[in-house]
C-alpha cells in the first residue's frame with residue numbers, strides 16, 4: 131500500500147488511523163519512520179487496541195525460535211544439552227507472502243536486561259509475546275536462597291519486558307503453557323511438572339499479578355502415571371498422562387483454573403496409542419483451527435502420527451501417518467535419524483499444520499481438512515547443519531506481532 135505525501139496530508143487522521151489499523155506490524159514499523167504524526171499515532175495504546183480488533187482473524191505470521199544443539203543432547207531437555215554456538219534466532223514467516231524475517235533475541239536484549247543475556251531461553255510464545263526463562267538464577271530479582279524459576283514476558287517488537295514474580299523451583303523438567311489475550315491485553319502462564327511427583331499446576335494471571343497453585347489432581351496417586359504433555363485449549367488446561375509398568379495406557383485430564391476443578395476425561399483404551407517401551411512416550415499436543423490434536427512417535431514401528439482428539443464424543447482418529455522414509459524424503463535428510471526421536475516440530479496454523487524437522491531447514495505443511503501436503507515453503511533462514519553432529523531445538527507458534535503501545 132503506497133500513500134503519497136499529498137494524499138496523506140489531505141486525509142483526516144481518523145481515516146488514516148482506520149486504514150493503518152488493517153496493516154500488519156512490519157509495515158507499520160516502516161510507516162512509523164515516515165512522519166512524526168504517524169509515529170505518534172502508531173505508538174498510541176488506543177491505536178494498538180484498534181489494530182488488534184481490525185486485524186485479520188488468522189494471524190499473518192508464524193514465529194519460530196531456534197537454538198543449535200549438539201546431536202547427543204536432543205533427547206534430553208535443552209538446559210541439560212549442549213549448545214553448539216549459543217546462537218538463538220527468532221524467525222517470523224509471513225504466511226501470505228512466504229517471506230522470512232529474523233532477529234537474534236540476545237542482541238536485542240543485551241541492554242538493561244535483568245537476566246544474564248547468555249543464560250536464558252525462550253520457553254513459549256503466543257499473541258506476539260515470548261516467555262523467557264532464566265537458566266541461571268539472577269540474584270537481584272529475588273531473595274530466595276535455593277533456585278527458583280524466574281520468568282519474563284517480552285515483546286520482541288519493542289523493548290517491553292514484564293518480570294514475573296518467581297515460582298518455587300520444582301525441578302527443571304517443566305511443561306510451560308503461555309496464553310495471551312491480545313484483545314483484553316492480558317496473559318496467563320501455566321506451569322506443570324513432568325513426571326509423577328507434582329500433582330499441581332502453578333498459574334500466573336497478569337490481571338491478579340500473582341501465582342496461584344491448583345488443588346491436587348487425583349491422577350497420580352498410584353505413582354504409575356507420569357504427566358507427559360499439557361496444553362491450554364478453549365481456556366482449559368489439558369494434561370496427558372502415561373501409565374507405566376503394567377498399566378501401559380494414556381489418561382487425559384482437564385483442569386478448569388477458574389473453578390479449580392480437575393476432571394478425568396474417559397476415553398476407550400484404544401483411543402490413544404499403547405506403547406511397549408515406556409521410554410518412547412512422546413505424545414505432544416497441538417491445536418489447529420479450534421481442533422485439538424496429539425502427535426505420537428511410535429518408536430517400534432518408526433512411524434509418526436497425528437491424532438485428532440474429539441473432546442465431545444471422547445474419541446480419537448488418526449489424521450496423518452508418516453513413516454521414517456516419508457520423513458527423510460520430505461525433509462531431505464540423508465543421515466540415519468536416531469530411532470527413538472523423530473525431531474519433528476508441529477505448529478497449527480489456520481486449518482493446517484506446519485511441520486519442521488530438527489535436522490533440516492525444509493518445511494512441509496499439511497491441511498487438516500483436505501489432507502493435502504504442501505512443500506512450497508521457503509527454507510528456515512538458518513545456517514545449514516552438520517547433520518551428524520548438530521540439530522536444531524525448535525519451538526513455534528502462529529501469532530502476529532504486538533504493537534509497542536500494547537500491554538504496558
Ligand SMILES: [Zn+2]
Pocket residue numbers: 271272273274277278279296297
Ligand atoms: Zn525467587
